[in-house]
Amino acid sequence: MTSRHHTPESGQRAFLRRILTEGAARLGVALAGDAVFGWHDRTIGSACLRGEDRLWLRATGEHHDWAQGETWTGNQDAAAIAGVPKPVLISRTEWDEAPVSIYAELLTYVPDQPCSATPELTMPLTLPDSWWADLRTAVDALAGHSTLRGGHDPSALPRNVEAFYSRTLDLPETPSMRTEHTDLHWANLTQPRLWLLDWEYWGRAPTGYGAAVLYLHSLLVPATAAQVYGVFADVLETPTGRLAQLSAAAHILDRAERSDDYPALAGPVRALADRLVSHAGSR
Numbered sequence: 001m002t003s004r005h006h007t008p009e010s011g012q013r014a015f016l017r018r019i020l021t022e023g024a025a026r027l028g029v030a031l032a033g034d035a036v037f038g039w040h041d042r043t044i045g046s047a048c049l050r051g052e053d054r055l056w057l058r059a060t061g062e063h064h065d066w067a068q069g070e071t072w073t074g075n076q077d078a079a080a081i082a083g084v085p086k087p088v089l090i091s092r093t094e095w096d097e098a099p100v101s102i103y104a105e106l107l108t109y110v111p112d113q114p115c116s117a118t119p120e121l122t123m124p125l126t127l128p129d130s131w132w133a134d135l136r137t138a139v140d141a142l143a144g145h146s147t148l149r150g151g152h153d154p155s156a157l158p159r160n161v162e163a164f165y166s167r168t169l170d171l172p173e174t175p176s177m178r179t180e181h182t183d184l185h186w187a188n189l190t191q192p193r194l195w196l197l198d199w200e201y202w203g204r205a206p207t208g209y210g211a212a213v214l215y216l217h218s219l220l221v222p223a224t225a226a227q228v229y230g231v232f233a234d235v236l237e238t239p240t241g242r243l244a245q246l247s248a249a250a251h252i253l254d255r256a257e258r259s260d261d262y263p264a265l266a267g268p269v270r271a272l273a274d275r276l277v278s279h280a281g282s283r
Contacts, residue, residue, distance in 0.1 A: 013037065016044035016059065023059045023104020024048060026093040031057065039119075040259070047109060056087065059104040067101030070149050074200035075105055077149060083141035085134070085195045112193045116186035120217045120265045125224055127191060132231050134194040139210055139232075142202075143178040150203020151177060157206060161243060164250040165273070169280040175240040176207040184210040185217040205244070208235035212244040216252060219268040242276055249273040 009017075017035060024031050032054070033047030045058040062072070070077070079089045087107040094103045115125055151157065158171040181188075183201040190197065211232035218225035235241045249269050256266035 010041065012041045013044075015061065016041065019061055019102050019104065020044045020046060020057060020059045022095075022102075023093060024057055026095075027057065027091055027104060027106050029055060029057060029106065048106075050106075054109045055090065056107045056109045057104060058107065059102065061097070061100045061102040064096075064099050064101055070203060071200050072103075074202060075107070077147070078199035078202060081142065081145050083144075084138045085193070086199065087195070087197065110190060110195045110197065112190035112195060114187050114197070115189045115191050119185035119187045120219075120262060121186045121221045121224055122264070124221055125186075125191075131191065131194055132227065135189070136231055138194065138196060139181070139184075142181060142210075143207075145179045147179050147203055150179070150182070150205055152204075154206075157247060158243060161246045161250060164254070165246070165277050167277055167280075169246075169277065171243050171246075171280060172239045175243050176238075177204045178207045179203065180205040180207075180210040182209055182213065184214045186214070189214075206240050206247060207244070208232060208238070208241040209244040209248060211235055212241065212248040213251075216245070216248050216269050216272065217265070219272065220265060242280065246273060246276050246280070249276070 016037065020035065021031065029048040029050045031046050032049045036045045038044070038060075043058060043060040045056060048055050048057045058075075061067075066072075075089050076092060078086065087110055090106040090108065092103060092105045094101065096102070115127075116122065154174050154177050157175055158169070158173060161171065162169050179202070181196055181199070181202050182205050183198055184196070188197045189195070211228065215225060215228045215232070215236065218228050229236060236245065249272060252262055252269050253266060253273070255261040256263070256269075262269070
């Protein structure tokens with residue numbers, strides 16, 4: 001007789017599966033695929049069917065104290081964005097299970113696969129020139145969308161960067177700002193057709209911040225990193241673009257230290273940040 005060991009599912013994943021099922025019932029769809037769990041099991045998603053239409057259902061829950069603000073309404077707020085290839089929000093339902101608030105969102109289905117299973121790229125990726133052109137067009141179109149989301153005090157950004165690196169740096173005191181997808185990494189981009197996924201985090205940020213995030217998440221594959229840099233060199237090589245890179249690096253390094261994320265990426269990001277800090281010098 002052979003025995004098979006089963007690893008028990010975490011309580012968090014069991015909770016997410018339950019609220020996904022509840023969300024499907026509330027929105028009148030039937031789950032039709034394997035569950036996909038988000039970063040640190042914060043979210044859950046699955047393909048679903050409404051009649052013959054294939055859609056995507058996504059759900060999450062947060063303590064009441066955190067179930068508010070721009071992250072909580074990211075996909076809702078993104079519904080107004082035009083000219084960017086992204087899933088369309090069809091409907092949303094919210095309910096409370098004190099002390100937790102929950103929502104489930106029904107979105108159009110994206111058939112194309114993420115470029116990477118992880119935010120950071122770990123293997124070479126071959127994409128046609130048209131894909132890169134579409135990415136640049138999408139980022140530029142997003143930049144033209146006016147929003148009140150995101151950084152409300154641009155002058156605080158240089159101070160925050162200086163505090164993180166414990167250095168006084170020659171950075172723009174009031175950086176240029178525009179609308180950015182501030183979580184623009186390889187798990188949120190698809191191929192062969194380009195779609196930008198996961199709109200929890202978007203809003204006003206230093207010009208080039210999205211490009212900086214993608215560039216840093218490419219450093220383990222130098223050829224792709226160079227391609228990202230080339231596509232966005234005009235924004236990355238400005239004073240604000242260098243600030244954006246330092247800010248994105250600080251975010252990655254902070255995550256690496258506090259959450260043990262990015263074990264392989266942290267080193268290259270630290271090396272890049274050190275070069276940028278050296279270039280920025282001191283005022």
